[in-house]
Amino acid sequence: MDNQRNLLLAVVLCGLLLVGWEAAVNYLYPQPAVEAQAEQVAAAGIDEGAAPTVRRTREGGLTDAGDIAEEARDLETELVSAERVKIAAPEVTGSINPVGARIDDITLTTHRQMVDKDSGPVRIFSPAKTPAQHFAQFGWIGEGVSLPGADTVWQASGGPLAPDTPVTLRYDNGEGQLFTIKLSIDNHYMITAEQTVANTADGPIVVRPYSFINRTSKTASASTWNVHSGPIGNFGDAVQFGPDYEDLAEDASEGETEGRAHWLGFTDIYWLSALIPQEGSDAETDFRSLGGELFRADLIYQPITVGAGKQVTRSTQLFAGAKETAILDQYESAGVDKFGKAIDWGYFEIIAWPIWWLLTHLFAIVGNFGVAIIGLTILIRLLLFPIAQKQFASMAAMKAIQPKMKAIQERYKDDKQKQQQEIMALYKKENVNPLAGCLPILIQIPIFFALYKTLILAIEMRHQPFALWLKDLSAPDPATILNLFGYLPFDVPSFLAIGPLAILLGVTMWLTFKMNPTAMDPIQQQIFNIMPWMLMFVMAPFAAGLLLYWVTNNVLTLAQQTYLYSKHPQLRAAAEKDKADKAAASARDAKSKS
Incomplete structure (x- = not known):
C-alpha cells in the first residue's frame, strides 16, 4: 500500500511539473514567435493601432x-x-x-x-x-x-x-x-x-x-x-x-x-x-x-x-x-x-570558455555547428571514458562483495557502529571505493551547465543550421510532432510542442536508465521510468543545440555501457539476477494478495 501511495505521489508531482513548466519557461525563457511579425507588418492591411504589445524576446528587437x-x-x-x-x-x-x-x-x-x-x-x-x-x-x-x-x-x-x-x-x-x-x-x-x-x-x-x-x-x-x-x-x-x-x-x-x-x-x-x-x-x-x-x-x-x-x-x-x-x-x-x-559565462567560466574555444575550432574544421557539437560531445566522452571505466569496475567490485556485506549487516544488525566499521574494513580489504560511481556524474554536471551557458550566449551559434529542418541551433526545435509539423490545422499548446529532438532525448534517456547497472527498489524504478518522458517535455523549449548534445551524449552512453558490460560480464549477470529476483518477489506479493 505504501509503495502504491508513493508511486501515485510521484506521478502527481510529475504531472504538476509538466503543467507548470509552460509558465516557468515563459517567465525565464520568453521566446514568442515574433520573427515573422516584422515581415507581416510591412504588408498592407495591418491595423497598427490594434497591434498588441508582445513581451521581449530572447534576442531583443521591437515586438509591437x-x-x-x-x-x-x-x-x-x-x-x-x-x-x-x-x-x-x-x-x-x-x-x-x-x-x-x-x-x-x-x-x-x-x-x-x-x-x-x-x-x-x-x-x-x-x-x-x-x-x-x-x-x-x-x-x-x-x-x-x-x-x-x-x-x-x-x-x-x-x-x-x-x-x-x-x-x-x-x-x-x-x-x-x-x-x-x-x-x-x-x-x-x-x-x-x-x-x-x-x-x-x-x-x-x-x-x-x-x-x-x-x-x-x-x-x-x-x-x-x-x-x-x-x-x-x-x-x-x-x-x-x-x-x-x-x-x-x-x-x-x-x-x-x-x-x-x-x-x-x-x-x-x-x-x-x-x-x-x-x-x-x-x-x-x-x-x-x-x-x-x-x-x-x-x-x-x-x-x-x-x-x-x-x-x-x-x-x-x-x-x-x-x-x-x-x-x-x-x-x-x-x-x-x-x-x-x-x-x-557565470560560475563555470573556467570550463565554458575552453568549451567555446573547442566548439568554434571544430566548427572551423567541419563547417557545421551541429556536427561540431557532436564532435565536442565525442571528445568529452573520450576524455571521461577512463573515469567511466573505473566506475563500472567499482560497480563490479561492489556487486562481488554484496554477499559479504549482507553477512556483516546480519551479524551486526543490533550494533550499527560496529556494522559500519566492519563494512569500511571490507572496502579497504577488497580495495573498493563506494563513491567511485558518483564521480562521472559529478564531473558531468559542471560540463553540462558550462555547455548550456555557451550555447545560449555564444553569438557564433546564432542562426547556425544543422541539417534538414534544424535551421537555427540557438533556437528551440521548430518541428511539432502533434500537428504533424504544421500539416494539421491547429496550434499545439506550447507545453505539448515537442519536436523530434525532444522525443529522441526521451527515448535515449529511457534506454540508458534501462541499462543502468545500479539496483533500484520498485519506487525508484517507476520514477526512473517516468523521468525520461517528463524531461522530454521539460527540455523541448531549450536550444536545439543543447538537445543535440544531450541526445548524442545518451547515444554514446549506451555504446559505452554496452562495451563496458562486455568487459565486466559479472556486472551484467548480477544486474539481470537482481531484476529476475525483483520480478519474482513482485509476483509472489501479487499472488499472496490475491
Missing part, C-alpha cells in the same frame, strides 16, 4: 506591430538627409548625424536579423524619437562659455567613416572657441572620438567633455535568471551586471556607480553598446531612467581649464556591435579592462 511599422517609416525619412556622413567599415555600416554630433545609425553587416539569408543586417543604433531609439552623443558642458548643444549643426569633413578615413566634426561658437570631434573606426566595432576644444580667446575657459548612450528598453532582449539584459559596466575591479531596466526605472539610486569606470553601457544577449573613457582619467559615470522606457549611460570627464591660446583633447571609445568572444578578447588585450567579461 505598430512600433515595427513606425520604425520602418521613420528610418525612411530620417536617414535620407544629404548632410549625414556615411559609415562604411568592414563590419559596420550606417551614418553620422551632424545635428548634435550623434552616431545614431549603425547596422552590422556580418549579422542578419533572422534565419532567412535575405532578412537584412541587424540594426544596433536608430535615431532619436524613433521607436527603436539607440544612439551615442558627444559634447561638452560648462559655464560662462557658448557650447554646442543637442540641436547644433556641426560641419563635417572627410568620410565616409572607414578604418583609413576619419571624419571630423567642427563647431565654432564665434567667441574664440573651436570645438572638434574627430571620429575614427577600426575593422570591427570600435569607434574612437577625440574631443578637442581650442581656446583663442583672451581668457581661460572651464569645460567638461561628456559622452552618453541613449536607448529604449523596447528593443532589449529578455533578462532572465542566467542572462542579463540592461546596464552593464566594469567599475573598480569587477564587471557589474545590472541593474535591470525595471529596477532602474523604479529607483534612480540603482544607477549610481562606485569605483573607477573602465567602461559602461547597455547589453543584450548578443549585442553591446559601451563607452570606454580615456585611460588614466577619472570620469564620473552613472545610469539613469529618462522615463517612457528611455535610459541613458553617462560618462562625464572632470573639469578642464583651457588657457588662452591652448587646446585640450579627451579621447573616448564607443563600442557598438556584436559580443563576439574573440573580438572582445582582442580589445581586452589592447587595454580595455575585462571587456571579454561583457559575456557573462
Whole structure:
C-alpha cells in the first residue's frame, strides 16, 4: 500500500511539473514567435493601432506591430538627409548625424536579423524619437562659455567613416572657441572620438567633455535568471551586471556607480553598446531612467581649464556591435579592462570558455555547428571514458562483495557502529571505493551547465543550421510532432510542442536508465521510468543545440555501457539476477494478495 501511495505521489508531482513548466519557461525563457511579425507588418492591411504589445524576446528587437511599422517609416525619412556622413567599415555600416554630433545609425553587416539569408543586417543604433531609439552623443558642458548643444549643426569633413578615413566634426561658437570631434573606426566595432576644444580667446575657459548612450528598453532582449539584459559596466575591479531596466526605472539610486569606470553601457544577449573613457582619467559615470522606457549611460570627464591660446583633447571609445568572444578578447588585450567579461559565462567560466574555444575550432574544421557539437560531445566522452571505466569496475567490485556485506549487516544488525566499521574494513580489504560511481556524474554536471551557458550566449551559434529542418541551433526545435509539423490545422499548446529532438532525448534517456547497472527498489524504478518522458517535455523549449548534445551524449552512453558490460560480464549477470529476483518477489506479493 505504501509503495502504491508513493508511486501515485510521484506521478502527481510529475504531472504538476509538466503543467507548470509552460509558465516557468515563459517567465525565464520568453521566446514568442515574433520573427515573422516584422515581415507581416510591412504588408498592407495591418491595423497598427490594434497591434498588441508582445513581451521581449530572447534576442531583443521591437515586438509591437505598430512600433515595427513606425520604425520602418521613420528610418525612411530620417536617414535620407544629404548632410549625414556615411559609415562604411568592414563590419559596420550606417551614418553620422551632424545635428548634435550623434552616431545614431549603425547596422552590422556580418549579422542578419533572422534565419532567412535575405532578412537584412541587424540594426544596433536608430535615431532619436524613433521607436527603436539607440544612439551615442558627444559634447561638452560648462559655464560662462557658448557650447554646442543637442540641436547644433556641426560641419563635417572627410568620410565616409572607414578604418583609413576619419571624419571630423567642427563647431565654432564665434567667441574664440573651436570645438572638434574627430571620429575614427577600426575593422570591427570600435569607434574612437577625440574631443578637442581650442581656446583663442583672451581668457581661460572651464569645460567638461561628456559622452552618453541613449536607448529604449523596447528593443532589449529578455533578462532572465542566467542572462542579463540592461546596464552593464566594469567599475573598480569587477564587471557589474545590472541593474535591470525595471529596477532602474523604479529607483534612480540603482544607477549610481562606485569605483573607477573602465567602461559602461547597455547589453543584450548578443549585442553591446559601451563607452570606454580615456585611460588614466577619472570620469564620473552613472545610469539613469529618462522615463517612457528611455535610459541613458553617462560618462562625464572632470573639469578642464583651457588657457588662452591652448587646446585640450579627451579621447573616448564607443563600442557598438556584436559580443563576439574573440573580438572582445582582442580589445581586452589592447587595454580595455575585462571587456571579454561583457559575456557573462557565470560560475563555470573556467570550463565554458575552453568549451567555446573547442566548439568554434571544430566548427572551423567541419563547417557545421551541429556536427561540431557532436564532435565536442565525442571528445568529452573520450576524455571521461577512463573515469567511466573505473566506475563500472567499482560497480563490479561492489556487486562481488554484496554477499559479504549482507553477512556483516546480519551479524551486526543490533550494533550499527560496529556494522559500519566492519563494512569500511571490507572496502579497504577488497580495495573498493563506494563513491567511485558518483564521480562521472559529478564531473558531468559542471560540463553540462558550462555547455548550456555557451550555447545560449555564444553569438557564433546564432542562426547556425544543422541539417534538414534544424535551421537555427540557438533556437528551440521548430518541428511539432502533434500537428504533424504544421500539416494539421491547429496550434499545439506550447507545453505539448515537442519536436523530434525532444522525443529522441526521451527515448535515449529511457534506454540508458534501462541499462543502468545500479539496483533500484520498485519506487525508484517507476520514477526512473517516468523521468525520461517528463524531461522530454521539460527540455523541448531549450536550444536545439543543447538537445543535440544531450541526445548524442545518451547515444554514446549506451555504446559505452554496452562495451563496458562486455568487459565486466559479472556486472551484467548480477544486474539481470537482481531484476529476475525483483520480478519474482513482485509476483509472489501479487499472488499472496490475491
